[in-house]
Amino acid sequence: MAEQIAPPGPPGPPGSDRVDDSTGAGPDARATGAPGADPSGTTMSDVPKRDAEVVRDALGVGIAVGLSGFAFGVTSAGAGLTLLQTCALSLLVFTGASQFALVGALAAGGNPYTAAAGAFFLGVRNAFYGLRLSQLLALPRAVRPFAAQWVIDETTAVTLPQPTRRAARIGFTVTGLTLYVLWNLTTLVGALGAEALGDTNAWGLDAASPAVFLALLAPMLKSTTERVTAALAVLLALGLLPVLPAGLPVLLSALAAPVVLFLMGRRRSGATVVTQDEERRR
Secondary structure, eight states, rough: OOOOOOOOOOOOOHHHHHOOOTTTHHHHHHHHTTTTOTTTOOGGGHHHHHHHHHHHHHHHHHHHHTTTHHOOOOOOOOTOOOOOHHHHHIIIOOOOHHHHHHHHHTTTTTHHHHHHHHHEEEEEETHHHHHHHHHHHHHOOHHHHHHHHOOOHHHHHHTOSSSSSSHHHHHHHHHHHHHHHHHHHHHHHHHHHHHHHGGGGGGGGGGHHHHHHHHHHGGGSSSHHHHHHHHHHHHHHHHTTTOOOOOHHHHGGGGGHHHHHHHHHHHHHHHHHHHHHHHHHH
């Protein structure tokens, strides 16, 4: 995973503050001739330390979330899926929230097509993650189809805060690899051990993945708009849960985002009009 130190590449676009991905040196360092320095004062001697911190954080997320694959294996087996079907979902779909949504809807007696549609639309969010990560990681074309399998909530949460492309690539790779291997291994163990646990609903293991997801999401809700959107989505899902078939409340909770954006836009437009009126009166 370590990268060879190569000569500095071409400078980034005007105004870019991202560091050169091969050397870790920022544009100011190339301009001033200070080898390995960037605007924040980081030198080449700090790169191994910074890489180690990224690896540590990525392993922490990968191991913590990967172990919850056991809960999915147990829940899936309890919903009536075979061992092959359960393992295929983790190997090929590999997006925990969608997997839990599918087996949860099936366990609740939902229509298989509705359950599959709910899982599909819930997984569409990964496509939007990919749009952002593709620019940030700038991976070779040959690698992108394989990397796309690892574009999920956890890899995105670890990758986006990284200050350099090198750190982002390390965070994405370590998180994705650790999580993929552990998730699939624990899915297998959970599916095989479901019979020994007896009534899987009594253990409440289906809540493990949503709890982990919320733990990762909460620190990212920094603005008022993000918090209001998340709260409205929760209210929509909980309110519609008793009246709609399983799987649909999750889909409709996505309406929270356009509703909040529309209301915020109206509010800003109104504030602008008021400000302009006050300036005219002066």
